[in-house]
Amino acid sequence: MKTIRYFSTISVSSAILIALVSAFIPSFIGCSDTPANGSPVASLDTKFNAKRSYDFLKEICDLGPRISGTEAMKKQQKRLEEHFTKLGGVVRRQEYKIKSPETGEPIPLTNMVVSWHPDKKERILLGAHYDTRPYADEDPDIQAARKLGGLIGANDGASGVAFFMEMAYHMSDLKGNYGVDFVLFDAEEYIFDKERDRGLLCYGSKHFAADYVMNPPKDYEYKLVVIVDMIADKNLQLYYETNSLRKKTSREAMYGIWKIAKDLKIKEFYRVEQHEVIDDHLSFIDQGIPAIDIIDFDYPHPSIPYEQQYWHTTKDIPENCSGESLAKVGTVLLKWLEVYKQ
Ligand SMILES: [Zn+2]
Numbered sequence: 001m002k003t004i005r006y007f008s009t010i011s012v013s014s015a016i017l018i019a020l021v022s023a024f025i026p027s028f029i030g031c032s033d034t035p036a037n038g039s040p041v042a043s044l045d046t047k048f049n050a051k052r053s054y055d056f057l058k059e060i061c062d063l064g065p066r067i068s069g070t071e072a073m074k075k076q077q078k079r080l081e082e083h084f085t086k087l088g089g090v091v092r093r094q095e096y097k098i099k100s101p102e103t104g105e106p107i108p109l110t111n112m113v114v115s116w117h118p119d120k121k122e123r124i125l126l127g128a129h130y131d132t133r134p135y136a137d138e139d140p141d142i143q144a145a146r147k148l149g150g151l152i153g154a155n156d157g158a159s160g161v162a163f164f165m166e167m168a169y170h171m172s173d174l175k176g177n178y179g180v181d182f183v184l185f186d187a188e189e190y191i192f193d194k195e196r197d198r199g200l201l202c203y204g205s206k207h208f209a210a211d212y213v214m215n216p217p218k219d220y221e222y223k224l225v226v227i228v229d230m231i232a233d234k235n236l237q238l239y240y241e242t243n244s245l246r247k248k249t250s251r252e253a254m255y256g257i258w259k260i261a262k263d264l265k266i267k268e269f270y271r272v273e274q275h276e277v278i279d280d281h282l283s284f285i286d287q288g289i290p291a292i293d294i295i296d297f298d299y300p301h302p303s304i305p306y307e308q309q310y311w312h313t314t315k316d317i318p319e320n321c322s323g324e325s326l327a328k329v330g331t332v333l334l335k336w337l338e339v340y341k342q
Pocket residue numbers: 013014015133156189312
């Protein structure tokens with residue numbers, strides 16, 4: 001397996017990547033044969049319910065595009081607040097406003113925090129974004145995509161939400177060294193124009209991390225931030241993301257998670273560094289907080305001559321996702337949360 005190299009052209013993404021340029025396409029294709037023999041989830045000793053998580057993913061997609069500040073986003077928030085509260089989570093909302101880059105109107109944004117074992121002073125933040133991109137700007141038919149008014153974001157949006165909805169069943173009983181907060185970030189990709197709106201990338205997590213540093217909580221601290229993004233691809237491939245490896249604490253945590261996957265014989269965690277991604281984890285790294293990103297950035301891209309093109313297109317739909325992929329990530333993280341200690 002080759003490590004893919006990228007030019008440093010910034011391309012906007014949910015996970016905003018350092019864009020792949022066609023000169024390197026051959027090496028990328030060379031990687032596409034790796035996940036063919038994935039481990040069947042049925043063989044795993046796991047509490048994480050693959051089918052239920054996939055049903056959640058479909059339910060969230062049925063809300064339609066969950067663009068920041070829209071009615072569909074409000075419906076999603078209400079559904080999630082009820083869900084997590086019912087399962088014993090303590091839910092709070094961090095609310096703030098942003099100016100729409102399109103109209104200048106104020107747009108209400110909300111990061112949703114769900115705390116488990118809130119009495120624990122040392123905590124892990126597990127995060128994902130729960131907004132979807134305002135339109136499918138990588139779609140081959142951009143005009144048609146604009147008219148559709150947003151993408152479904154089954155993998156890029158709903159996968160993180162569905163993951164936490166299922167994880168919530170297993171948190172109250174979890175034995176571990178740290179308390180856990182799920183944080184669902186708004187406005188990770190409130191991007192209408194890639195160049196003009198570049199400063200808005202990962203806005204929700206930037207707001208959250210800056211507030212955490214400016215107004216540090218008196219009674220707890222985050223030891224580590226773990227972001228999940230695009231983890232429901234049917235053809236799951238998880239590599240060590242480059243920015244996550246830069247600092248010792250996060251690097252060791254990442255290696256520890258991948259080692260647990262190896263011990264569990266979950267083959268989709270490749271112990272190879274690949275992809276440098278701008279995602280919500282960077283908002284924390286920039287504030288000096290250790291953070292890693294678990295992301296499948298090999299979800300088929302329009303910039304790559306795959307037969308299918310899903311990422312930031314109208315084809316990012318449940319049919320291209322799998323509950324088994326969510327279950328593999330969940331099984332690994334549940335085990336890791338039980339044993340992780342800095
Ligand atoms: Zn995206």
